Amino acid sequence: MKEVTTKDGSTTFYNDEYSETYHSVTGAVEEAFRKFAEPALEAVKNKNEVRILDVCFGLGYNSAAAIDEILKQNISCNIEIIGLEKDKKILEQIKNVEPAIISYPVIKEMVEQNYKYERNGIIIELIIGDALKTIKKIKGKFDIIFLDPFSPKKNPELWTESFFKELRKHIKEDGILTTYSCAGNVRRNLKAAGFEIKDGPCVGRRSPSTIATIAPVV
Numbered sequence: 001m002k003e004v005t006t007k008d009g010s011t012t013f014y015n016d017e018y019s020e021t022y023h024s025v026t027g028a029v030e031e032a033f034r035k036f037a038e039p040a041l042e043a044v045k046n047k048n049e050v051r052i053l054d055v056c057f058g059l060g061y062n063s064a065a066a067i068d069e070i071l072k073q074n075i076s077c078n079i080e081i082i083g084l085e086k087d088k089k090i091l092e093q094i095k096n097v098e099p100a101i102i103s104y105p106v107i108k109e110m111v112e113q114n115y116k117y118e119r120n121g122i123i124i125e126l127i128i129g130d131a132l133k134t135i136k137k138i139k140g141k142f143d144i145i146f147l148d149p150f151s152p153k154k155n156p157e158l159w160t161e162s163f164f165k166e167l168r169k170h171i172k173e174d175g176i177l178t179t180y181s182c183a184g185n186v187r188r189n190l191k192a193a194g195f196e197i198k199d200g201p202c203v204g205r206r207s208p209s210t211i212a213t214i215a216p217v218v
């Protein structure tokens with residue numbers, strides 16, 4: 001797997017099958033904090049228990065960034081993360097990267113312990129397999145959902161209305177889904193699945209990311 005240094009100095013990789021990098025080349029760690037973790041923080045304000053569903057776990061930067069940000073707000077918050085990932089090859093690279101994320105050692109330990117981690121109020125479990133199938137095994141609802149597949153053109157099965165309906169079943173009433181894409185088709189499918197959307201921050205490009213919440217019933 002070819003290593004790529006992004007503009008903030010953090011490492012990502014190039015995936016030959018999808019012909020894409022795992023993160024924005026403008027900054028992999030920047031993307032994790034600014035497009036995924038920070039816009040989702042509103043969903044966990046004043047909470048002592050937080051559940052995160054990380055769809056397309058990859059190197060785990062989004063989850064690690066979220067742990068940093070949540071603990072910054074509330075050092076005693078209990079955090080449970082379920083990650084969905086189909087490719088063990090990218091998980092094997094976790095031991096080789098050193099992103100500037102304080103909580104990343106937890107991600108490394110989780111991989112060493114056969115994709116499970118539980119200590120000091122943090123629980124992480126990865127479910128390996130195609131997210132289209134593994135989403136059906138997930139129980140309960142989440143405060144935060146990270147949606148981070150490859151681009152809608154290359155990885156279309158995870159940007160459909162029917163997959164978003166599965167995610168909709170697993171988000172809490174005040175939950176927040178964040179994703180980097182602002183593609184018209186992605187936003188239409190999110191709305192059709194029962195989400196309300198707004199622009200997330202513009203990071204490394206002119207277009208915004210997307211923040212989705214449950215649409216009110218009218």
Ligand SMILES: C[S@@+](CC[C@H](N)C(=O)[O-])C[C@H]1O[C@@H](n2cnc3c(N)ncnc32)[C@H](O)[C@@H]1O
Binds near residue numbers: 032060087130155
């Ligand atoms: C853009 S990368 C995600 C980067 C990751 N969030 C991170 O912080 O490093 C997309 C990931 O989605 C995974 N993926 C693609 N299709 C999938 C599927 N159908 N089920 C589960 N994982 C999938 C790929 O293996 C890849 O790791």
